[in-house]
Amino acid sequence: MERPSLLPLLDARLPLTEEKVAEAARLAGVPxxxxxxxxxxxxxYRGLPQGRLLVDDPVARARxxxxxxxxxxxxxxxLGLEALSPVYLRFTPEGRFVEWEGGLVPFTEFRLPFALGHGERLLPPEPILTLGQYRALGGMEGLxxxxxxxLRPETLLQAVEEAGLLGRGGAAFPAHVKLRAVAQGQAPKYLVVNADESEPGNFKDRFLLEHHPFLVLEGALLAALAVGASHLYLYVREEFQAAILGLQRALSELEEAGLLPLPAEVFPSGGLYICGEETALLESMEGKRAEPRLKPPFPVERGLWGRPTLVQNVETLANLPLILREGPEAWRRREPKLFSLSGDVARPGLYELPLGTPLGEALRRAGGEPGTLQAVLLGGAAGVFTRDWDFPLRFRERRPLGAGAIVAFGPGVDLWEVLLGLAHFLQEESCGKCFPCPLGTAVQVEMVKRRAKDPGLLADLAQTLKGSLCGLGQSAYWxxxxxxxxxGAA
Structure with a gap:
């Protein structure tokens, strides 16, 4: 990094003592x-819980x-394990493990089963974990x-614009606008891959990182060259240990093959949901609490260390090699999107579907029958419950698509218990920087516990939460x- 970052310095000194914290502060140059x-x-850093832990996700709440x-x-x-839920973990002094198939698998070795993936463009025919495998598929030609x-940077930027690629992290912002804004900025500039996937119900980015890392890296490096970035960072959720190790091996292979045109490194995340918000992410990289910044200025203007920074989602970048290979018009005709389907369907997993696919059709692909379901949760904690089976799964529609999480709930499921889990999650993950969010999410938990259905009370809650600084609070009541x-419609 431009300067030593506090988080990696602390990570290297675990378990922490007063002396180690003081040393890390001195090396990072912070008070x-x-x-x-x-x-x-x-x-x-506070100390992880020990023992047997239940992963508290929407599917477990329904079971x-x-x-x-x-x-x-x-x-x-x-933890992006909804397709396998309920899942138990074991945290011991010897390490962190997933209880899986009658044994304990270390976090450093556990990957989502490859059989969960269903697709042919963003998803590979088999796990692609070596450079040789990726190049055999035609990879790295664009890079x-x-x-x-x-291939000129402007050619790539023009292709992304013609394709109409929207960000896949949930905000659906035009990718070419962010790319061009950073490209026009003054050096030094940075590119940060946002792989801090923490939205309940989502596991698309985790799957890509664990089974197709070179596709993500090629897309990230293409974007970095196009905008003139001097350094590439992959900000990966800290618990995705197998993905982190796989990315580090992949970067080493690229360097040995002479295919790493600029410095690149993996940065383990701060380990909080709020770290997925792009400015909170940058704060954590700079060795601070992960609290959203006031905007403007935006990261494309003043991002990491105050320099122009492109922060982009994993799936967004994974599409760049495809756009170059297929051409923007052909790519756009069958615009691919990854959907994480879980819950009461016969075949939970990751499905690559064209944008615009009706919700009911997506559910049937996974072995779910819409007519037998109570509802689905679309978009995760920052999403909505719906029974609109004809809803076209695309961005900027009447319901938020988010990053593509779909959790199905059959008859007999207590949806209020599911909602309580989401409410607790948002309260726990609020960073506390702005007043409306920690207040509103705490009140929401109590309202959900009482199963309050007063429209006026909910409207007051919504008005409070709308005053939050970032999307966590602003969408918490959805x-x-x-x-x-x-x-009411049932």
Whole structure:
């Protein structure tokens, strides 16, 4: 990094002592008070819970959460394991493990089963974990062409604009606008891959990182060259240990093959949901508490260390090699989107579908029958419950698509229990920087516990939360409001 970052320095000194924190602060060049503020903010520095933990995700909430919780000594936030839920973890002094197929698999070795993936463009025919495998599929041709000057940066930017690629992280912002804004900025500039996937119900980015890392890296490097970035960072959710190790091996292979045109490194995330918000992400990289910044200025103007920075989602960047290979018009005719389907369907997994696919058709692909379902949760904690089976799964529609999470709930599921899990999650993950969010999410938990259905009270809650600084608070009431609508229409 431009300067030593506090988080990696602290990670290298675990378990922490007063002396180690002071040393890390000195090396990072930050006040000791700031270092202690960071230590007390991020969970892994405060001390992770030990014992058997139940992953508290929407699917577990629908499977008899109270009974499942009795078999554990604590809970853990969602980990992108909804297609396998309910899942238990084991945290011991020897390490962190996933209980899987009758044994304990270390986080460093556990990957989502490859059989969960269904697709042919963004998803490979088999796990592609070596450079040789990726090149056999035609990979790295675009990157080679750009590195050799055969493909101009403007050509890539124009292709992305013609394709109409929208960001796949949830905001659906035009990718070419962010790319061009950073390209026009003054050096030094940075590119940060946002791989801090923490939205309940989502596991698309985790799957790509674990099974197709070179596609993500080629897309990221293409974007970095196009905008003139001097350094590439992959900000990966800290718990995705196998993905982190795989990316580090992949970067080493690229360097050995002479296909790494600029410095690149993996940066383990702060380990909080709020770290997925792009400015909070940058704050954590700079060794601070992950709290959203006031905007403007935006990261494309003043991002990491105050320099122009492109922050882009994993799936967004993975589409760049496809756009170059297929051509923007052909890509756009069957614009691919990854959807994480879980819950009460016969074949939960990751499905690559053209944007605009009706919700009911997506569910049937996964072996779900819409007519038998109570509802689905679309978009995760920052999403909505719906029974609109004809809803076209595309951005900027009447319902938020988010990053593509779809959790199905059959008859007999207590949707209020599911909502309570989401409400607890948002309260716990609020960073506390602005007043409306921690207040509103705490009140929401109590309202959901009482199963309050007063429209006026909910409207007051919504007005409070709308005043939040970032999307976590601003969208926190959506699921609540939509559940009342679904119940009213039933």
């Amino acid at each position: 000791l008070a700031q270092a202690w503020g960071v230590v007390r903010y991020y969970p892994r 008899g959460f109270a009974r499942l919780r009795e078999e554990a000594e604590g809970t853990h936030p969602p 080679k062409a750009m590195a050799q000057g055969l 699921a609540y409001q939509s559940l009342l609508e679904v119940e």
